[in-house]
Amino acid sequence: MATRVTRRDFLKAAVLAPLAPALLSACRRAGSADEVNFYNWSDYIGKSTLPDFTKATGIAVNYDLFADEEEMFAKIRAGARGYDLIVVGDYLIPRFQILNLIEPVPPGALRNMGNLAARFRHPAYDPDETTVPYLWGTTGIAYNRKTLKRKPTSWRDLWDPRYKNRISMLDNVRDCLSVAMQLLGIPETTHAPADFAKVRALLLQQKPLVKMYSSSSYLNSLVAGEIDLAMTWSGDLFQAARDNPDLDYVLPKEGTYMWVDCLALVRGARHRANALRLIDYLLEPKVAAQNADFVRYATPNAAAAPFTDPVLRRDPRVYPPPRQMDALMMHHVLDPEQTETWNQIWADVKVS
Numbered sequence: 001m002a003t004r005v006t007r008r009d010f011l012k013a014a015v016l017a018p019l020a021p022a023l024l025s026a027c028r029r030a031g032s033a034d035e036v037n038f039y040n041w042s043d044y045i046g047k048s049t050l051p052d053f054t055k056a057t058g059i060a061v062n063y064d065l066f067a068d069e070e071e072m073f074a075k076i077r078a079g080a081r082g083y084d085l086i087v088v089g090d091y092l093i094p095r096f097q098i099l100n101l102i103e104p105v106p107p108g109a110l111r112n113m114g115n116l117a118a119r120f121r122h123p124a125y126d127p128d129e130t131t132v133p134y135l136w137g138t139t140g141i142a143y144n145r146k147t148l149k150r151k152p153t154s155w156r157d158l159w160d161p162r163y164k165n166r167i168s169m170l171d172n173v174r175d176c177l178s179v180a181m182q183l184l185g186i187p188e189t190t191h192a193p194a195d196f197a198k199v200r201a202l203l204l205q206q207k208p209l210v211k212m213y214s215s216s217s218y219l220n221s222l223v224a225g226e227i228d229l230a231m232t233w234s235g236d237l238f239q240a241a242r243d244n245p246d247l248d249y250v251l252p253k254e255g256t257y258m259w260v261d262c263l264a265l266v267r268g269a270r271h272r273a274n275a276l277r278l279i280d281y282l283l284e285p286k287v288a289a290q291n292a293d294f295v296r297y298a299t300p301n302a303a304a305a306p307f308t309d310p311v312l313r314r315d316p317r318v319y320p321p322p323r324q325m326d327a328l329m330m331h332h333v334l335d336p337e338q339t340e341t342w343n344q345i346w347a348d349v350k351v352s
């Protein structure tokens, strides 16, 4: 536990320290134009990415972190207006758009937009490209090679009573419900109440085995050996494996999801031009490569590929080979009614 906390604290400090705190707070007091307020997942940026941006542009980055994207969404929806730039998961983008919480990135505003690989352009979750792909990854199973006798192969393993209290699940409605649906053979397009009843029942059946629902802090528990099996996002597990090399990652045989996290401008952003400059900077090939390598997620930036670490580039757990890549599903874009039902089920599971 201590190791992990130390590492994360270090990481946060390492990102913030070179931003010259005195200068930063002076900017804040003066409401300086030379700043941008960036709200991102924890452990989701290269060590020197933001300090390098500040050095290159003179724009200070006020950097704030979240550990759960639904919480971030709730905060922005509740009116937190201090942020200019946020990182939003693909499935959440339509919800931000419906509530008018994000401002489209103007077409042609970014010099480096063309660096993105074709498959990440005009995606189903955001066909008009109002947001910009940042990093992508997969959802899979993390396990401890030492403590688990058998390598997990299926989502079913997360329902195995032998692992009671040694399991964690992502605190994420999309991942948990999608996996339950996959196991039940129910399509994500469903509106049928009977299907939803089955999904709820399957997740409730698993609940007594689950030690925690968490999207960030479970990594401490994995590293410390307090749990052996977890639904995880790829790069987060590879970061945790730096601290505990017994940790490994598998894509379940049923198939899994790829998701794309995107950079989005917050509606009414006070430092819009600076936020656009930061997005453009993050799209620069070498910057994108270093960023992706550090956080162990995959970059959607084709021009960055030659600059990424060849070891990671060849690691099929980070960049699945074409055949596996084709088998990866994107989350279906839900309509508002489905979104409400999914959220209701998830809330029921969590409070029960």
Ligand code: N2P
Pocket: 041, 042, 043, 044, 089, 233, 236, 259, 261
């Ligand atoms: C960062 C996790 C981000 C991945 N720690 C979720 N899409």
